[in-house]
Structures are given as structure tokens and as C-alpha cells.
Amino acid sequence: MNFNAKIIAEYLGGTVDGDPDASVHDVSRIEEGRPGTLSFLANPKYEKYIYDSASSVIIVNKDFKPERAVKASLIRVENAYESFAALLNLYEQSKPRKKGISKLASIDETATLGDQLYLGDFSILSAGAKIGDNVLIYPQVFVGENVVIGNNSILYPGVKIYHDCIIGENCIFHSGVVIGGDGFGFVPDQENVYSKVPQLGNVIIEDNVEIGANTTVDRATMGSTILRSGVKLDNLIMVAHNVEIGKNTVIAGQTGIAGSTKIGENCLFGGQVGLAGHIRIANGVKIGAQAGIGSNVKKEATVIMGSPAFDMTAFYKSYAVFRNLPELRKQLYTLENEVRELKDKS
Numbered sequence: 001m002n003f004n005a006k007i008i009a010e011y012l013g014g015t016v017d018g019d020p021d022a023s024v025h026d027v028s029r030i031e032e033g034r035p036g037t038l039s040f041l042a043n044p045k046y047e048k049y050i051y052d053s054a055s056s057v058i059i060v061n062k063d064f065k066p067e068r069a070v071k072a073s074l075i076r077v078e079n080a081y082e083s084f085a086a087l088l089n090l091y092e093q094s095k096p097r098k099k100g101i102s103k104l105a106s107i108d109e110t111a112t113l114g115d116q117l118y119l120g121d122f123s124i125l126s127a128g129a130k131i132g133d134n135v136l137i138y139p140q141v142f143v144g145e146n147v148v149i150g151n152n153s154i155l156y157p158g159v160k161i162y163h164d165c166i167i168g169e170n171c172i173f174h175s176g177v178v179i180g181g182d183g184f185g186f187v188p189d190q191e192n193v194y195s196k197v198p199q200l201g202n203v204i205i206e207d208n209v210e211i212g213a214n215t216t217v218d219r220a221t222m223g224s225t226i227l228r229s230g231v232k233l234d235n236l237i238m239v240a241h242n243v244e245i246g247k248n249t250v251i252a253g254q255t256g257i258a259g260s261t262k263i264g265e266n267c268l269f270g271g272q273v274g275l276a277g278h279i280r281i282a283n284g285v286k287i288g289a290q291a292g293i294g295s296n297v298k299k300e301a302t303v304i305m306g307s308p309a310f311d312m313t314a315f316y317k318s319y320a321v322f323r324n325l326p327e328l329r330k331q332l333y334t335l336e337n338e339v340r341e342l343k344d345k346s
Contacts, residue, residue, distance in 0.1 A: 005057045005073045008038070011090075012059070012083045018073030022056045027088070030055065033072070040084035059084050098136055114151065132169065144180070150207065162219065168207035168229070176214035179203050183218040183225075183241025183259060197221060199241060205231075212237070212253065221259075228265070246283065264300070274307075288312065 006020035028037035030046055033055030040059040041050050050058060050070055058072045059080045077083040098118040107113070111125040114132040120139035125131065129143045132151035142160045143149065150169035155161075159173045162180030173179070185197035201220025205227045211217070212235035217225060220242045227233075227245050234253035239245070243257050246265035255269055258277035267281060270289030275281070279293065284301035287293065292307030303312040321328075 005075055008057065008059075008087070009075045012075065012077050012086065014059070014062075014075045014077035014083065016073060016075055018070075020073070022073040024055075024057050027091075028055055030058065033058075038084075038087070039072075040080045042079075042081035042084075059087075097134075102139075120157070126163070162203075164202040165219070166202065166204045168205055168209065170208045171205060172210040174211065174213040174215075174235070177211050178216045179205065179211075180219040181216055183221055185221055185241065185259075201225065201242070203227075209233075215239070218243075218259075234271070240277070252289070288315075 002023050002025045004020065005016045005018070005022045009016045024036055024038040026037045028034050028039055030039040030041055030053050031049040033039050033053035035054050035056055037055050038057045038059070039053060039055040041047060041064065042061065050066070051068055053072060055072050057075060058070070059075045059077060061080045062076045062078055064076065099116060101107070101117065101119040102121045102123070104121040105119045106124045107119070108125055108127040108129065110127045111129040112131065114135060116134045117131060118136045119125070120137060120141070122139055123137050123141045125143045126145045126147070128146040130148045131137070131143070132149055132153065134152045135149055136154040137143070138155060138157040140158050141155045144161055144163035144165070146164050147161050147167070149155070149167045150171065152169055153167055153171040155173050156175045158175045160178045161167065165180040167179070180203045182199040185199055186194040187197055188194050199219050199221050201223045203217050203219050204224045205217070206229040208229055209227050209231045211233045214235055215233050215237040217227065217239040218241045219225060223242060225239065225241055225243050228247040230248035231245050232250045233239070234251060236253050237251055238256040240257055240259040242260040243263070245263045246267065248265060249263055249267040251269040252271040254271050255273045257263070257275045260278045261275050261281070263281045264283035264285065266284045268286045270287060270291070272290045273287050273293065275293045276295070279296050281293070281297045282300040282302070285297050286303040287309060288305035290307065291305055291309040293309050297304065304310055305312050305315040
């Protein structure tokens with residue numbers, strides 16, 4: 001499917017610098033641009049690639065000022081990254097959508113099925129499951145008893161959703177996601193032998209949540225583990241029992257969240273962050289990669305780093321000191337020797 005720069009600019013509400021008839025049929029990264037492809041420039045550090053890029057059309061911010069001539073036709077918009085993402089979404093929606101129920105799928109007679117459902121090979125819908133309209137359930141997905149899945153949600157191959165969990169609309173779960181496995185609940189007796197604590201709750205995931213491959217969200221001991229609307233979880237994240245994650249919070253891969261922790265809205269966590277149990281994180285908090293959080297973060301919109309984590313500005317000041325500790329240690333020994341020599345002479 002071919003589009004020219006003029007049509008793309010009209011869709012994005014932008015303007016064209018260069019040939020409005022420049023045609024594209026594919027996309028490419030700006031540093032790997034090819035004729036007939038569309039690229040974008042949002043981050044200034046990639047500007048060096050725009051001057052030699054072979055892409056036919058490149059989306060740029062409206063205020064972009066090239067230092068020299070650019071071969072490609074430019075489409076100027078308010079936000080190049082958002083505009084490019086909008087085009088990718090449009091392309092994704094234009095692709096044929098899977099439909100139909102495989103003869104190899106297993107569907108309990110008490111399950112309720114919505115319209116325009118896709119159900120892949122060896123997928124399982126258990127007793128009492130309720131599936132909304134336009135849901136895509138790929139091969140080898142397991143949907144447990146009484147699970148509810150909202151309209152337009154997508155479950156990629158190998159997703160497992162345990163009994164009684166509730167999934168909202170427009171959710172996307174990538175391969176290997178497990179929703180509603182038992183929380184890590186064990187109690188020791190007097191001989192330090194651990195007995196399992198039954199996990200009687202469920203998981204509630206609201207609308208527009210996306211969860212990356214091999215991420216797990218445990219069911220609550222009692223009540224619900226809750227992911228609010230718009231939450232985005234990367235691959236390989238562990239969300240423990242009774243955790244609550246606020247709206248539009250984004251968490252990068254390999255993060256671990258211990259039980260009963262409450263995370264506010266619009267937070268942003270880097271990779272490999274660890275959060276202790278039973279703590280609260282205020283709205284808008286940003287946490288740097290590999291940080292360890294052992295206590296409440298009460299101040300909204302704060303930025304913290306380190307393990308244990310503290311204010312980013314203080315962290316950088318501290319880092320400037322402790323990265324030089326070996327040299328400071330040498331200087332200290334030198335001063336001690338000089339002081340000792342002076343004492344010996346006196």
C-alpha cells in the first residue's frame with residue numbers, strides 16, 4: 001500500500017517541505033533508511049543521520065532547523081514521535097484481523113462467547129468464562145473458570161489466566177503472561193516448617209492495560225490484586241499478591257513488586273527496580289533502574305535512584321564522592337603517614 005507525503009501530512013495535520021508526491025510503502029529507522037520508506041526524527045542525537053538517510057519521507061518536529069540540505073521530503077508536525085506512532089497504529093489496524101473458532105479449541109458449554117471472536121488451536125475456555133466482542137485468543141491460551149475478558153482484548157499464545165480473574169477492555173497480554181497464580185504465602189510453624197496460606201482472592205485488570213511476555217501478576221490472598229486503567233508492564237515483571245498499581249503507570253522489565261504494595265498513578269519505573277512489601281508510592285514518582293525501595297515514597301513527582309533509593313540530585317552528589325573512594329583512601333593514608341612523621345620529629 002503506497003502513500004505520498006501530501007496524504008500523510010494531511011492525516012497528521014502537518015506540512016510538507018520538499019516533494020509532496022514522494023511515495024512510501026514501508027517504514028525504516030532513520031539511520032537505516034531506504035528508498036520508499038518513512039522514518040522519523042524526534043531525538044536530536046539522531047539528527048546526524050537525517051542528512052544522508054535514503055528514506056523518501058521523514059517526519060520531524062515543526063521547529064526542526066536542518067544545518068544543511070536534506071534529501072528526503074520532510075513532514076513537519078507538533079510531535080514527531082507521537083505522529084509516527086499514530087501512523088504505525090493506523091497500519092496495524094489496517095491488517096486483516098483473525099476471526100473464527102478453531103475445531104481444536106476446548107470450550108466449556110457454560111462459557112459465554114462474544115461476537116467476532118478468534119479462538120486459536122488448543123486454547124481452553126473453562127466453565128463460566130465470559131468473553132467479550134472482538135477478542136483475540138491465540139493458540140494454547142488457558143482461560144480459567146469464571147474469568148471475564150472485556151471487548152477487544154488480545155491474548156497471545158501461551159497466556160494463562162487462572163479462575164475468577166477479571167480483565168477489562170482493550171487489554172494486550174503477550175506470550176507467557178500468567179494472571180492469577182497463587183501469591184507467595186507461607187507460614188512457618190515452631191519447627192520452621194512452612195505451610196501454604198490459601199490464596200482466595202483474584203486479579204482485576206482494568207481497561208487499556210498491556211503486559212509484556214513472561215510477566216506474572218499473582219492473585220490476592222484475600223480481596224484483589226489490581227492494575228488500574230492504562231498500566232503498561234514490560235517483560236519479566238513480578239507483581240505479588242494484593243499489589244495495586246495506579247492509572248497510567250509504566251514499569252520496565254525485571255522489576256519485582258512485593259506483596260500489598262500500593263503504587264500511585266502516572267509513575268515511571270526503570271528496569272530491575274525492587275520494591276519491598278506493604279509500602280506506598282505517591283503519584284508521579286520516577287524510579288531509576290536497579291533502585292531498591294524499602295520504605296514509603298510520600299512526595300509526589302519525586303525522582304529517586306540508588307539502593308536504598310533516595311533523591312536523584314543527592315544521589316548524583318553522593319556518587320561523585322563514592323566513585324572516588326579509592327583515591328580518597330590513598331590520600332587519607334598519605335596524610336596519616338605525614339602526620340605520624342611530624343609527630344615523630346616533634
